[in-house]
Amino acid sequence: MSIQDKVKINKLPTGVPGLDEIVGGGLPEFSFNIIAGAPGSGKTTLAHQFVFANATPERPALYFTVLGESAIKMLRYQQQYTFFDPSMLPGSIRFINLSQVVLEQDLGAVLEQITKEVEKANPAVVVVDSFRTMVRKPESDMDLQSFIQRLALFLASWQATTFLIGEYAEEELRDNPIFTVADGLFWLRQTAERNSIVRKLQIIKLRGQDSVPGLHTFRITDAGVQAFSRTFGLTAHKRNPPSSRRLSFGIAELDKMLGGGVREGDSVLVAGSSGTGKSVLATQFIAEGIRQGEPGIVAVFEERPQAYAERAASLGLDLETPQKDGKLAILYLRPLDLSVDETMHSILDAVQKIGAKRLVIDSLAGFEMALSPGFRADFRESLYRMIFALTGIGVTILSTVEVDESFTEFPFSTYSISFLTDDIIRLRYVSIDGQLRKIMVVIKMRGGNHAKDIREYEITSKGVVILGKRLTEYQGLISGIPVRSDRPDSTEETSLDTGIEHST
Amino acid sequence: MTTPPTTRDLAHRLLAFEVVLAKTSEPSESATLRVYEKLRQGLGEFVGVAGFYSLASRALALARTEAPSLSAARVAADGSLQGLGELEHQMDIDEDRAAESATGEAGIILIARLLGLLLLFLGEALTLSLLRITWPGATLDDRSSENGRKA
Numbered sequence: 001m002s003i004q005d006k007v008k009i010n011k012l013p014t015g016v017p018g019l020d021e022i023v024g025g026g027l028p029e030f031s032f033n034i035i036a037g038a039p040g041s042g043k044t045t046l047a048h049q050f051v052f053a054n055a056t057p058e059r060p061a062l063y064f065t066v067l068g069e070s071a072i073k074m075l076r077y078q079q080q081y082t083f084f085d086p087s088m089l090p091g092s093i094r095f096i097n098l099s100q101v102v103l104e105q106d107l108g109a110v111l112e113q114i115t116k117e118v119e120k121a122n123p124a125v126v127v128v129d130s131f132r133t134m135v136r137k138p139e140s141d142m143d144l145q146s147f148i149q150r151l152a153l154f155l156a157s158w159q160a161t162t163f164l165i166g167e168y169a170e171e172e173l174r175d176n177p178i179f180t181v182a183d184g185l186f187w188l189r190q191t192a193e194r195n196s197i198v199r200k201l202q203i204i205k206l207r208g209q210d211s212v213p214g215l216h217t218f219r220i221t222d223a224g225v226q227a228f229s230r231t232f233g234l235t236a237h238k239r240n241p242p243s244s245r246r247l248s249f250g251i252a253e254l255d256k257m258l259g260g261g262v263r264e265g266d267s268v269l270v271a272g273s274s275g276t277g278k279s280v281l282a283t284q285f286i287a288e289g290i291r292q293g294e295p296g297i298v299a300v301f302e303e304r305p306q307a308y309a310e311r312a313a314s315l316g317l318d319l320e321t322p323q324k325d326g327k328l329a330i331l332y333l334r335p336l337d338l339s340v341d342e343t344m345h346s347i348l349d350a351v352q353k354i355g356a357k358r359l360v361i362d363s364l365a366g367f368e369m370a371l372s373p374g375f376r377a378d379f380r381e382s383l384y385r386m387i388f389a390l391t392g393i394g395v396t397i398l399s400t401v402e403v404d405e406s407f408t409e410f411p412f413s414t415y416s417i418s419f420l421t422d423d424i425i426r427l428r429y430v431s432i433d434g435q436l437r438k439i440m441v442v443i444k445m446r447g448g449n450h451a452k453d454i455r456e457y458e459i460t461s462k463g464v465v466i467l468g469k470r471l472t473e474y475q476g477l478i479s480g481i482p483v484r485s486d487r488p489d490s491t492e493e494t495s496l497d498t499g500i501e502h503s504t
Numbered sequence: 505m506t507t508p509p510t511t512r513d514l515a516h517r518l519l520a521f522e523v524v525l526a527k528t529s530e531p532s533e534s535a536t537l538r539v540y541e542k543l544r545q546g547l548g549e550f551v552g553v554a555g556f557y558s559l560a561s562r563a564l565a566l567a568r569t570e571a572p573s574l575s576a577a578r579v580a581a582d583g584s585l586q587g588l589g590e591l592e593h594q595m596d597i598d599e600d601r602a603a604e605s606a607t608g609e610a611g612i613i614l615i616a617r618l619l620g621l622l623l624l625f626l627g628e629a630l631t632l633s634l635l636r637i638t639w640p641g642a643t644l645d646d647r648s649s650e651n652g653r654k655a
Contacts (some may be wrong), residue, residue: 065550065552069552070555071550071551071555072550072551072553072555072625072626075550075625075626075630076625076626076627079626079630086627086629086630086633087629087633089630089633089634090550090633090634090637094550095549095550095551096547096549096550097548097549097550097551097553097555098552099553099554099555100552100553100554201551232577356599402529408592475519
């Protein structure tokens, strides 16, 4: 038998934005799935989205309600979601209440009723909400297992894709024989993290195809459940081969220090203390990109887009026109209870929408503060995933980070994230001749030559301007308190590093 | 509070439709009971017996405030309407006179109250969608197009 003879499993759209990516392209047709989670975790909404995405008049969906939420109230609330199309009821979607059978008879009668309805309607989708409430007696656990086993066999034979919805606590997951029957097990969690609610989804198992492992953030909005894959929906994209193209900052001397500019697809970290010009440098980077026909995104967390654009205008950089032309988007992300993945999805959406080639994150500290407290612990890991995903498709990322200025140390980042970056540009204050002046140095450039020079710069009405040649008349510049050396000012050309990565 | 005219009109349409059907099928029940029973069957499927009982009880209580003659009627545990017989045997099912008689008026009010609850809980689109399945040939509102969907 050749590989072509293997059975092809059709994948059905889940109707949940982001979930198709997580389950590996869609839900396997004819699969028998369980959605488990605590009350209020979004189980019913998720099932409804699947039903509305797949039901047709020819192959309708049967939605069996049992004990629990009243059907009329469920429909009252569910129709508030934008995916809910009333015209699909009851032609394509039929709600059937089984509470009477459950209350008055046994599980055998429930199975018989479901069987009868399925044989009559020939549905493509069957939902039982909630199957757990069918077992009202403690000794009925074995009955439920047997019921589910028989139901799974029957519905698979009738070519129905099925969801059973059940209220389960986390500790019940282990060794529960009911879950062994299911082809797919979706676990929804909702936890309070300080003052924020954090919702996460896990595909504990899904037979027949690769799902994205781990916990995925999700949110319930007026559009229903929206899931945010840990891989940001980029698993289908192949990583671009490393580019040798260099991107200019629009500052000739800095480009020279960088060996011709930032390598396309690199992640650049601009680190420095407050007022050293990190944002100015970032703005020049994005403005130069637009000037060269490379759309850009600026994600700001500490000031409003209008203020950001006005500050750029004071440097002679027009960010208004490219925004109107769809070449630039300035995203203000400060809702305080966002998950990292959700925030990054906003950035990714914008990147993909305008075909951005350059992305500025200004700043990482602001980004972290915008997150729900519970997500801050995952910040570095999530940032790593986003940077890896974006640079993989050729986007060049410049992030700014504020570092505490010290006169005994020369830190590159308070986040220990320098491993996430290909290139680091360090800005700092130095005390020279009774003045607080600024110096800049390229700390590392992965896979490329860069200058070892320490250069003085100023922030002028034209942005960052690098002054003169490298500073050779001082020693101990990176300490911030240099001492004048006897050597005369150098007239040497900029010297380039060998490209050997520095330890950071 | 009286029944809104639009809900009342909808109830009247359903009753009139059943009156027309009665002429061909020779039913033994009144139009009110037939409409009620069809609603019980149609809605009972998804709200359950207990769910329909709750709705019908509420509708009857509201209807009694407008039509005291319904005081003899009651909703049984299975959701069926009982005690309407005494009224109904007097009821003239002739469509020209149904609305004019006290019993016909009470029937319209009861059905209108039941429909009013559906409209309140489910909204117009979903309610009409459900009614169209039970009464595929009926014109349920002035905006209905030929295929029964909103124009």
